Amino acid sequence: MRWMGIVVMVVMVWWECCQASHVCHGGEEPIPRHRLASKTGYFSAEKDTRHWKQFKEEVVGCTASQVWLLNRHGTRYPTQNDMGRMTAVLPGLSQKIVANHQQGRGCLKEKELEQLQDWFPPYGPHDKEQLQETGYDELAALGEYWRSLFPHLFDGHFDSAKFKVDFTVKNRTGQSAYHFLRGMFGEDEVGNIELPQPYSPNFILRFYKACPRWLREVYKNNETTYKERQLFVLTEDFQNVAHLVSARLGFMHPLTPDDLEAVYDECRYESAWWADRSSAWCAPFTHHDFEVMEYHADLKYYYEDSYGHPLNTKTACRTLSDIYLHFRSTVSTSEARPQGIFYFAHDKTIMKVLASLGMFRPREHLRHDNFQSMRARVWRTSYVSPFSANLGLVLYRCSEGEHLEHKVGIFFQGHPTPLPELCVGVACRWEELQPWFAEKHATCDLSKLCMLHDEL
Template sequence: MAASMGKFVFFFFIYFSSVFLVISGSFRKDIYSTKTAYSWVYDTNKNVDLNEQMSTKFGNKTCAAVNVQAFLRHGARYPGYKDIRKMTALHEKLKLTVKSPEYPFLRKWENDFPESEEKQLVDEGEEEQYLLGQRFGKRLLQLYGDSMKNVKFISSSKDRCTESALSFYEGLTEIVLHEAFDDLKPIINDEILRFHTKCGKFIEEVENDRSHMKFHKKFKISSEMNNVVDRVRKRLGVEHATLNAGELKLIYFWCTFEMIILEKDDWCHLLTDEDREVIEYHNDLKQYWKKAYGHPVIAEMACPLMTEIFGALDKVIASQLNNRNQRGNVATFYFGHTESLAPLYAALGLFNDTSPLLDSNFHEMKDRVFKSSRILPFSANIAMVLYKCDYETEPEPSVNDFVLRFYVNEEPVIVPACGDYVCSYSKVRDMYTHHVDRCDFENVCRTKVHDEL
């Protein structure tokens, strides 16, 4: 069933209103960690040429795209119910204690986010995914062949992911089929997209063990964070013990939620860009140590997803070598969470700074590559595009005729296996053998046996 004209008009209106929307103030909007809107770090007005990713060069060879495997984090969502309650309580406290007349909104502010909608996809999140679908359709239009028969959609069971998949599908079909369809029923697979909830070792040694979060905890009481707290206290005119670092972080996230969803920036005025950079680093310490490079099991538990991706690419290559004209799967789109994307980055060896993020090196790490605002915003995505090089004249075509490119948030990134933007598939595959050919999720996630007293 085709999506209604009303839905098209809705997205048309939202897209153009977002282009001309100007929120008061001159805040940098690319420093809100994992709650950053996708359009704040990627220029959604950037021109996309038809089939611009359909070919690439590898040495003196010209190569054509034959498959894409893409993972997308869900779009912008409502805050969780715990934060909704905490923010209401914080406002009540500030309303009674703030002495400065510069923030009159505090007297009349109301929490507009209902607990019943907690973590649900919002209109802006639908828009992010719809437009992503359109751009993926344009860049690889020739790959799809005017059909969705050879395209797979796999999603986490969470509503925000299945709804993201549907919005993406509508955008993709709008380009490929010239009509937006809303009849998608994605394959639900939490085994490969919510592996963090099924890995006992991760839950016991990372999720429930705070010892590996020592740098995050130490930075919370660092001079940098304390200076931010002091500055905000002075702006508000509150007493010394009224505001703490945890509440500061809540204000930081409430600023971005209200900007994205309500187009309001009241809470944002309490923080400067300098303040937000400090809070962003505090949150990056959490993402780095808890969801990416803080423990070996984090990358290892992503092996079911790695196996799915590279297994699909292996099948495409085998099919191409056995029958050069055979058309099988041409694309797979996975829809998941930060908790699945960050471990995937770790398994791939992406965004791993030469020095780890610590509580003591904030200033040295200002130009870090592990910057969650840029690599883990709402609707963050990574695409692996497989290309077949021109081997028709070669007597014995082989796997060596295939190359791979990585794109993160629609921009090319260097492939770790070869240190270049285009890499032999064999080199990439060899680098990840441990995660693909020797994936033993049960063994990776087995918890230690504790002797009973």
């Protein structure tokens, strides 16, 4: 029995140390809604508006003739896996947290404890992966926004000869397409739009799902893809968060990484859904804690969907070919058909296409041991893939006297964004981009790329 006494003593010492270290952060820190990784709501996400002045100067005398737009679906309910994990953990955990505070442990305030007293998941099996109401509003606002940017292209009437719409087999992307068109063309018009039937495999919008090589070498490769994330859990940065968050919830032992992630995920979902209220599940995290948890999430997506593995960028070649073929046709015929190409897909699609274009490339790979030096990184999921993230390429026809040329504006989250690895300035000359896109198109062979090469 002596060892039990030692364990109790160690736990009591740990608890006293935590209390002495002032784990209860002073004041009420607002939830950093712009830093919730891939669960960041679009209205809260950071937007870079710095390049508008230069862009407008570079497209003087130009008229937009074609818009190619790739959207991530809007804010949604949890996936089946997330929902199962959170519903298995959080109801019981909420009761323990309340009991901890009744026994004099923990840092939550009365209003937060009231939220947790009879907490029950605000979703059920029928909600899984569906668009949440905030997602409706995000996509409708995006449709209105793009119409305001190019009113001569989107004049309030939907013509199937002028606009191409496509989305994946997941309900949330079809729902996103509907609400985007509702915002762009209005309530009366959207009811008359016949949306296409989604199909699978879709090599433009969900190419990775149809790539056995990517599934095996990246997505299901625990040894390499998720190594840095697993190592980060063992670092002092992450362990400090686990201990301090647990202490603020009144526990005399640290939560497991899975339980901590369940608390963090519920915080993120509720923050994305309800901008006007604070989730009690966010209360134990400081701003620094949120930053650590964001990096924990980033280490997953960086290797699974972005610069962390070279196969990620290669699998997006059919999407790049689609841009090239639409723009090439418009340039050669001087007639844009269609005028708008609207695609609705997923964060994996967005991140792979961004990396294919060399956008937001960090100065070094994200690793488990460089969190501190990467705190000002340009690649973070909160920025590159919040809910409703969108990438638009706009083809402009520019004339000065008898001289005619074409330029391409790259819009990320609706704002002009440079492509420093591919062109000079903010508005790229098509003559600069065309050879690069043509090469990607000519060498795109997903059958060959995605073939599994087993050792014989």
